[in-house]
Amino acid sequence: MTFYRRLGDLPRQRHTALRGPDGRLRYEELMGEEGFSSDSSLLYHSGVPSAIVDAVAWDPGDLSTRANHPLRPLHLQPHRLFDDRADEGAAGKGDPDAVTGRRLLLGNADVRISYVVGTAASPLYRNGVGDECVFVESGTGTVETVFGSLAYRSGDYVVIPRATTHRWVPSERSRLYVIESNSHIVPPKRYLSRFGQLLEHAPYCERDLHGPEELVLAEGTEVDVLIKHRGDAPGGIAGSRVTYATHPFDVVGWDGCLYPFTFNVEDYMPITGKVHQPPPVHQVFEGDNFVICNFLPRKVDYHEGAIPVPYYHSNVDSDEVMFYVAGDYEARKGSGIGVGSISLHPGGHPHGPQPSAIEASIGREFFDEVAVMVDTFRPLEVGVAGQEVDDGVYAWAWAGGRRAVRS
């Protein structure tokens, strides 16, 4: 994120002494991507950021997956994973948190998509494998980070760079759609100037991105942080519980172009056209081998004969995952998909609207829908939670639910 920010106390020049009121030196840490060759920030700690006193294994949960074989479109219903819990109300003992409660739905070697309804405050956590982009389906709260605190609300993407120590503190029950990358998550390159500014044709700009406004300072010794990192465990992911000598939330100031931020879908300006616009106009972010798009309330095609829902398409190079967040997703009418549903349309198989949705869309001027899409360029496998909430019948919906009878 090449957009400079600063917060708290800094020395006038980098790599020079900064002292606290008691005269003690602060400890400077550079957090940078691509080995000193890409975006970075400088953070000033009151404790030594590398001082650890223990490290033990931590089980990051069941990350095993199974191929989508035989190949078919899937309809997953992630709300069912948490529906047995009291739906609203204060946090209680044993309630899931937004980190350790995650259930893996879909994943491959580039990205993992999980779902969690977080109620309790999470432990301190850091993803050492890649950036995370967490979409807030509903709920409010704060993400406390070494860069400061981020308030979140429904419709936010919370983008947290790799290796950022943080914790989720919901102020109300929070339904979270978690996109964990093995790379960095950034705005599409075509939206950016050669120096990294968001261009005029981009559907959002720097003013819409909200970084930390206030530092989070905490005191303590022997503080545990859960770290997700590369390993041999299923999915190539392992976990460790590392104990820091002093509290990691000891940053008195930082500046740079690398930090967590939020972006709300309300601030996205949909690009519309005279006839149907292809999904790349709805793109928000991208990582290695995947993109994130959103379909938002918007005026639709104004050609007098336009068909506003998509044509059938074989996205031959990608698997497409849609998360239906709000409204009435026009193209899926009649398929069993509703708010809270997830569909997977795998590569190697064409997909498109339910046949009745095509006629019904002609003449429509506005679509009231909110959906988040992840397109991956390598096949997605299905996690244990995905297998648990697969409706098992979505694949036959385009044929009116009919399934061949084999003798």
Ligand SMILES: [Fe+2]
């Ligand atoms: Fe599609």
